[in-house]
Amino acid sequence: MKYKNIVFDMGNVLVKYDSDAAARQFTDDEKIIREVRLIIFNSIEWEMLDGGLITEEKALQRMLDRFETDEAREVGRKSFETWNKVCMQPNNEMGEVVRALKDKGHNVYILSNASARLPKMYKEVIPNADLFDGVFYSAPEKLLKPQREIYVRFFEKFNLDPSTCLFIDDLEDNITASKAAGMYGYCYADGDINKLKKFLELN
Template sequence: MVAGVLIDWGGVLTTSMSDSIRHWIVADRIDDAHYREVMGELVRHAYSGDGETVVHALERGEIDGSTFERDLAARLRTVDGAPPVADGLLERMFAGFERAEAMYDMLRDVREAGVRTCLLSNSWSNTYPREGWDEIFDAVVISGEVGMRKPEPRIFQHALGLVGLPGEACVFIDDIEANIVAARALGIEGIHHTDPDTTITRLETLLQLSLRRA
């Protein structure tokens, strides 16, 4: 029986990362094709286990956001061929995030039903909107604060310790498949998030709860 829910933030408790990135690319006049080539390579290495990258260091808090911004800005270019402004780059990239209210409502209902909840998020030196978190989370694990990152097994084990549950008693919700695979290797049920409706439907089945609000 599922007694705990571990859940990602960006792209799960918010609108999608791709939507936010699209807004930023237009606003900063970024060369879209070049951005996708650069970021695709960084993300591939970040989740392939094929050596360390600047993304690993950022997510573990080993470098600060401004250092990563300078590195990323040097790799990117605008449609004019110049590098984008490094200062505030990450804030602009994520400015399009909006709360996914249905997911927050779901977490309130889940916790009221006695299920333990834990935020488990890889941070990019970003500021999290923590207002009201006491109402929905029993524990919070943010990669840059604990020096670990998904999909490393140790960050999942840390989260399980905070909620006091074994992996077999928990479900993990994330929008990145590599993180789901890592969680399943520890016995944690995984839900690959694509949209709130699909995730909530799956969670209702696992928890045997009604999580729909009128």
């Protein structure tokens, strides 16, 4: 396999991600769970947090102002405060892919949109986290995929030639952008680990 450096996204690649798990800790009311998903996790503030453009305190206050009831607002607050403890579960099969790549002499990196909370605790949820040669999260850089600039900054930070890199992400827009920046991409939207292993020549 011609790519020396394999670059992984985090959500729905290295970890299994379910935003509804946050609200389900506190309610079984599907209406409230949906409201939390839309107001918290699908919000512009969530994107701004990933881009390092807003504080958690300010983001949370804006989000809470949009809830219809006090009950939903309280579930929303608790969900926001605890989401990183319950929404992400290690994808252990992908952890074994990472180990196999390292055993074959590849370098492995993380390039992911993530808020300032993630760099402090990613090793708790990413399998074989200590094997990575570099970790790059969006919030500290104040950049976001699929901006071209985030890929350029990633290459600069780790002194990488993009033509030697393969990017694995679950979103086609991010893969398209990585290719435009000179890094070939593999879209893992189907979650087919065996297909990915075959592509990586790990079978």
